[in-house]
Amino acid sequence: MSNTSETRSTTVHSVDRAISILQVLARRGAVGVTPISEELGVHKSTVFRLLATLEARGLVEQNSSRGHYQLGYGVIQLAAGATRKHDLSVTSRPICMALADEVGETVNIVINDGEEAITIDQVIGSAEITSVNWVGQRSPLHTTASGQVFLAMMRPEERQHILDRGLERYTEETVVDSERLETQLAEVRRLGYAYSVDEHEIGLAGVAAPIRSLGGGVIAAVVxxxxxxxxxxxxxxxxxxHVLAAAAAISERNGFPKAE
Amino acid sequence: MSNTSETRSTTVHSVDRAISILQVLARRGAVGVTPISEELGVHKSTVFRLLATLEARGLVEQNSSRGHYQLGYGVIQLAAGATRKHDLSVTSRPICMALADEVGETVNIVINDGEEAITIDQVIGSAEITSVNWVGQRSPLHTTASGQVFLAMMRPEERQHILDRGLERYTEETVVDSERLETQLAEVRRLGYAYSVDEHEIGLAGVAAPIRSLGGGVIAAVVxxxxxxxxxxxxxxxxxxHVLAAAAAISERNGFPKAE
DNA sequence: CGCTCTTGTTTCGCTATGAGAAACACTCTT
DNA sequence: AAGAGTGTTTCTCATAGCGAAACAAGAGCG
Incomplete structure (x- = not known):
């Protein structure tokens, strides 16, 4: 089949077909050769040969001898490479640019290294007079909006471990009492976002929402x-x-199921 | 390049090459045409044409005009199809068979539908005299080892919602006191697995460990x-x-990073 | 700033590959 | 037991995909 009116397309026909087969399997689960052939309008011997190639490389598996085909572990392995944390900024950058344009403020993508928050990407807002480059900088979890998102969404014993190490005071507004912080974090879970003002630096405020991956885990925050x-x-x-919408869009790009 | 001594291989050459390119990108992140050409021993015009095809279908993206290539959102979308819950039994089946052989007992894969646990796969152990088919059967969360894994690993307010509905007594050993159950679940989190005996049915015991996905979320349990x-x-x-090792192997097949 | 080098991209001719037709093998259904 | 349907294999042929060559653009160096 040809899907272009040009005499010669720049794409490789058989690779195009193989990708179409993968997409049919992603959508329909386990399927036979004949239904794939009918849906794509490709001869079943061609489908068979393409499936055999995908199977040889682990992207497809056959669930029994002469049985249906389904996506294999190799696709998951590819996706694991695609969703590595530090590539997150690539998938989120266009959404952050749109958000910065929309709200006029600076937008950051922050990840949690287990002990501190690290900014991995930044888009400067139009309202900024001076610009501080946060990329690469670390900040404590308890004083920043993104850090509070991480603390709020993590498992209690993991959070307790962090709180047990003590909370350092940065300003008069920094919450250093564990119980009071837990109350604040319960509110973050209730709202789905964190709002922090003057807790890390007087005059500095932020709103953060969690970015989730395929399995629902929080992999980053947009701030x-x-x-x-x-x-x-x-x-x-x-x-x-606005922040929650951006976080949802980024989450979806990282495999998190779209909320209906 | 040809990797077979046979006159004609059954696999499709150009699809094979395209998959190799995807695997290079999964491993190396953003890479240029020339390094891919050198690593695979394929002419750079061929690499370019294959990349153009993958890019047209969204499996690959170029990070700037004339820039490096990296895996795209399309791979994540494929993986989302590959890791859907009810296909989990396919990826876990060989590991469950090995575990059943190893320990001699029946092995089940159980998922959490939010309210109850559901068995989706079962391998009968060699020590079994009679075999009960649990597949498709529902069981409460608080009385079974797998259910206790789900309760232990879920967020506290989600758990509270379930506990608030009350706990039904099944045997004399069923824990129906919320505080006592919470203590038990804290132990499950500490150990990383659940052990339940006589709580659901007198004479029935089980050991369960969580199966995690790419983002760390618990998607099932192996019991x-x-x-x-x-x-x-x-x-x-x-x-x-043994159960924890099997759960780790299944988790890895579902994209959870391998523990070093 | 200009030149050189490297890399991404495009074009073209040729042949090896991928296509479909036909047939076979196997399983399921009646 | 027979027929239908589907997965798999084989074969021939047309063209798609290949590499060589050239071009375009950007980066680096003097």
Whole structure:
């Protein structure tokens, strides 16, 4: 089959067909040679040969002798390479640019290394007079909006381990009492986002939402941050809606099922 | 390149090459045309044409004009299809068969539908005199080893929601007190596995460990179960080692990073 | 700033590959 | 037991995919 009006397409026909087969299997689960042939309009001997190639490389498996075909472990292995953490900024960058444009503030992507938060990408907002480059910088979990997202969503014993090490005070507003922080984190779980003001640095505020991966785990956070005179408790919930939408879009690109 | 001494291989050459390119990108991240050409021993115009095909279908992206190539969102979408829950039994089946052979008891794969545990696959152990087919059967979360794995690993407010509905007594050994169950579940989190005996049915015992996916979320449990005179508190920890190893192998096949 | 080198991209002619037709083998259904 | 349907294999042929050569663009160096 040809799907282009050009005499010679730049794409490789048989690779195109093989990808179509993979997509049929992703959508339909275990399927036979004949239904694939009918759906794609390709001869069943061709389908068979392409499946044999995909099977030889582990992208496809046959569930019994002469049985149906389904996606194999090799696809999961490829995806594991595709979703490695530090490539997250590549998939999220266009969404962050759109968000920065939308809200006018700086947008960061932050990951959790288990002990601290690390900013891996940043888009400067239009409202910024001066720009601090946060990329590569570490920050404590308890004082930043993104850090509070990580603390809120992690398992209690993992969080307890962190709290047991003590909480360092950064400003007069820093919460250093474990019980009070737990209360605050319960609110983060209830709302689905964190809002932090003056806790890490006087005059600095932020709104953060979790980025989830295929299995639902939190792999990063998207944060809108700026001066606390612009990011106030009055407009934080409106800002949060934009941040949550961006986090959902990024999560979807990382395999998290789309919310209906 | 030809990797077979036969005159004509059954696999499709160009599809084979395209998959090799995907695997290079999964391993190396963003790479250029020339390094891929050198690593695979394929002409760079061929690599370019194959990359163009993969890019057209979304499996590969170029990070800037004339820039390096990397895996695209399309691979994650394929993997989302590959890791759907009910296909889990296919990836886990060989590991369960090996585990059943190893420990001599029946092995089940159980998923959590949010309210109850459901067995989706079963391998009968050699020590079984009679065999009960658990596949398709539902069981409560608080009385079974797998159910306790799910309760232990879920977020506290989700668990609270379940506990608030009340716990039904099945035997004299069923724990129906929420605080006592929470203590038990804390032990499950500490050990990484659950051991349940006589709580669901007198004479029935089991050891269960969580199966995790790419993002770390618990998607299922692998359980060894049998009569309580064979699965005792004495041999449960030894049995648990085998179960944990099987759960880790299944988790890895579902994209969870291999523990070093 | 200009030149050189490297790499991504494009074009073209040729042949080895991938296509479909036909047939075979196996399983399921009646 | 026979027929239908589907997975698998073989064979011939047309063309798609290959590599060589050349071009275009960007990076690095003097």
């Amino acid at each position: 809108v941050s700026g001066p606390s005179f612009r990011i106030t408790s009055e407009n934080a919930s409106e800002l949060a809606e | 060894v179960s049998g009569p309580s005179f064979r699965i005792t508190s004495e041999n449960a920890s030894e049995l648990a080692e």
